[in-house]
Amino acid sequence: MTAAKPRYQELKDYIIEKISSGELQPSDRVPSENELVEAKSVSRMTANRALRELTDEGYVERVAGRGTFVSDYRSRSDLLELKSIADEVAARGGRHSSRVVRQSLQHARGEIAKALHVEQGSDVFHLLLVHSEDGAPIQVEDRYVLSSFAPGCLEQDFDRITPSAYLTGVAPFQEAEQVVRASIPNSAIRRQLEMNDGEACLVVMRRTWSDGRPVTFARLHHPGSRYELTGYYTPPGTSRTAPADVVQLENLSQ
Amino acid sequence: MTAAKPRYQELKDYIIEKISSGELQPSDRVPSENELVEAKSVSRMTANRALRELTDEGYVERVAGRGTFVSDYRSRSDLLELKSIADEVAARGGRHSSRVVRQSLQHARGEIAKALHVEQGSDVFHLLLVHSEDGAPIQVEDRYVLSSFAPGCLEQDFDRITPSAYLTGVAPFQEAEQVVRASIPNSAIRRQLEMNDGEACLVVMRRTWSDGRPVTFARLHHPGSRYELTGYYTPPGTSRTAPADVVQLENLSQ
DNA sequence: TCATCCAAGTTGTATATACAGGCTAGACCA
DNA sequence: TGGTCTAGCCTGTATATACAACTTGGATGA
Missing domain, CATH: 3.40.1410.10 (Chorismate lyase-like)
Known part of the structure; x- marks a missing residue:
């Protein structure tokens, strides 16, 4: 029944659980790779993969030399994000x-x-x-x-x-x-x-x-006059950097 | 000027170039990890990371035991895809x-x-x-x-x-x-x-x-009566499997 | 002929190790 | 006091190795 999860996935779930339960708040520090190595008895590469994927998925942000931090939810995906x-x-x-x-x-x-x-x-x-x-x-x-x-x-x-x-x-x-x-x-x-x-x-x-x-x-x-949906799109494989100067397209509607 | 690229990124660019130039067509076979190890003198883990990330980004699909294949562009992102x-x-x-x-x-x-x-x-x-x-x-x-x-x-x-x-x-x-x-x-x-x-x-x-x-x-x-935009969304970290039974929501508009 | 089995190739994962480079707090010195 | 420097921690990358599981084609045997 319970499919054997890879250990890096267990680590990801462990961190995600801490975030979604509120135990870890945005900008809080996430356990470092070495701390995970000790706490969870995994190799550093496994901890690295877990944290790296969480970075790609927008859960955390990493800064070399400082650590890993829970990212602000609002900065995740601006694209069709189902925010309230x-x-x-x-x-x-x-x-x-x-x-x-x-x-x-x-x-x-x-x-x-x-x-x-x-x-x-x-x-x-x-x-x-x-x-x-x-x-x-x-x-x-x-x-x-x-x-x-x-x-x-x-x-x-x-x-x-x-x-x-x-x-x-x-x-x-x-x-x-x-x-x-x-x-x-x-x-x-x-x-x-x-x-x-x-x-x-x-x-x-x-x-x-x-x-x-x-x-x-x-x-x-x-x-129609007071609401619009905005979206932002980058094809797979390109960086997610937003154009520096985003003109308000709303002004362009006729 | 030329920032020293990580080797896994060089590998990714190498594959992407082959795809976007048309040298590799959808469903064509991509060099295996071991072939990349030989051709590019990298370790298998580095080749693995490159191919794994290309998978996440939708460029290729991998099947254990068979190989890695260029994915069909059309199956990539149905969400806000800027198709003509x-x-x-x-x-x-x-x-x-x-x-x-x-x-x-x-x-x-x-x-x-x-x-x-x-x-x-x-x-x-x-x-x-x-x-x-x-x-x-x-x-x-x-x-x-x-x-x-x-x-x-x-x-x-x-x-x-x-x-x-x-x-x-x-x-x-x-x-x-x-x-x-x-x-x-x-x-x-x-x-x-x-x-x-x-x-x-x-x-x-x-x-x-x-x-x-x-x-x-x-x-x-x-x-308005003859057109609609459809989107499909999964939060980061979850699988991309579409619901088996997708009711046509269009019928539900009033 | 047909079914079975197995070897080789492939991906998926996990570990130990190593080095480079960024960041910071605290030691140290002028 | 104030500036500098460094040790220590952190992430980022790269490698070599190992084992598991899946797939396929060909060898083997009934």
């Missing part, structure tokens, strides 16, 4: 707030049941929230959650913690699909987002997997 | 066609000059194309190209080869920024895309860098 809307707003220096419109148990209808791989009519949690930045609504989050995945979903205070943050806490997600499209939203969403007539809406549909099954599905509606 | 619209259409089994609306040299106005890092009024190429899938317009490509980057831009027949494919041939791009937003397009674009009133438009603004400078900037307009 709250972090996104905070990163811009804005003030995030959210309002819960609906938080209920309901029967999964056709499309939702299909997306979550449950029988028609099964119980799923339904969350509907409006997120705002400095008071202006910026996202309507229409989310369905597998009830068996997060049984405490109805008791959560989602004014305080975003569903995304809560769900990530229940279990780390492993895979996500995302579809982005533009549409003209219906009047309910239009009203929630305080949108003008003739304004378009950027819709992100996101389904998240954990432990091999889909656990949550969300439609995220954003007002 | 023609490939995208072809992958769906559709028939791609395009019509050149404008192909001219013109003076860079404010925003364009800023995006391409050139003086106001400098000459840049301007391309305007309409791409169609099975006869239905699916993208308006409004592109500006640094004239010094691709001097032959006006002579190209862009009905035959897409600007994206042509430019990639001139020099491989190295970095790209991309901003996605929803908007209601102006009437000209509306007409080109044969869009209904009240239909939204997904706009991708993409700036591509080569050799440290921006070389082309494009606005790609897509009709």
Whole structure:
């Protein structure tokens, strides 16, 4: 059952566990190679490989002569990173707030049941929230959650913690699909987002997997005039250095 | 000047060169670790590291007992991969066609000059194309190209080869920024895309860098009802196995 | 002829060792 | 006091060696 893990992988898991449990905070010092050699009875090359791969994967940063340190989560991947809307707003220096419109148990209808791989009519949690930045609504989050995945979903205070943050806490997600499209939203969403007539809406549909099954599905509606998705891409094998001067492309939209 | 490269990096460059020059085609066999040991006078561990990193970066695939093989480019990254619209259409089994609306040299106005890092009024190429899938317009490509980057831009027949494919041939791009937003397009674009009133438009603004400078900037307009961007995400350190059953999320849009 | 087995080549991992170079705290000296 | 220097720790790389597991083709035998 338990596939024999390579020792470098055990070491990686050991460090990742310390990071994701919060025992090691960003910029904290990670055990050095030699410390791992003593503590875990491995050779230095094995410890080196573990730490080197964690570096490639963005978990830690290494400085020759000083040591290895937990990297700041925010600096990881800017590309389609599935960060919560709250972090996104905070990163811009804005003030995030959210309002819960609906938080209920309901029967999964056709499309939702299909997306979550449950029988028609099964119980799923339904969350509907409006997120705002400095008071202006910026996202309507229409989310369905597998009830068996997060049984405490109805008791959560989602004014305080975003569903995304809560769900990530229940279990780390492993895979996500995302579809982005533009549409003209219906009047309910239009009203929630305080949108003008003739304004378009950027819709992100996101389904998240954990432990091999889909656990949550969300439609995220954003007002076209106040929201955009940014991405940054480098082909495999090239350095990840961002261009020194990144012009704000937003100014270029017509 | 020439920073002393690590030997594993020299090996990687050596293999990458063989791949990008076409000497090694997808699914071709790459020299084994032991062959590299002999040919390049390195230790097997060094050859192993080079090939292992090329695996992580998607260049090659390795099978214990068989060997190392150049991986098929198309299987690399499905996430925000900057594939050309023609490939995208072809992958769906559709028939791609395009019509050149404008192909001219013109003076860079404010925003364009800023995006391409050139003086106001400098000459840049301007391309305007309409791409169609099975006869239905699916993208308006409004592109500006640094004239010094691709001097032959006006002579190209862009009905035959897409600007994206042509430019990639001139020099491989190295970095790209991309901003996605929803908007209601102006009437000209509306007409080109044969869009209904009240239909939204997904706009991708993409700036591509080569050799440290921006070389082309494009606005790609897509009709909201006929186009979507898909993405797939796995956090660092987890396997890249796609969920076995990927429901078409498109059906879920409202 | 057909099935089986095995040797050789390949990748995957692990270890011990070595040297180079970066960084820092504390010793040392003027 | 203030500057300099160095010992010690750290990462980065490179090598030689070893064993395990997988794959394939050819030898072997029924």
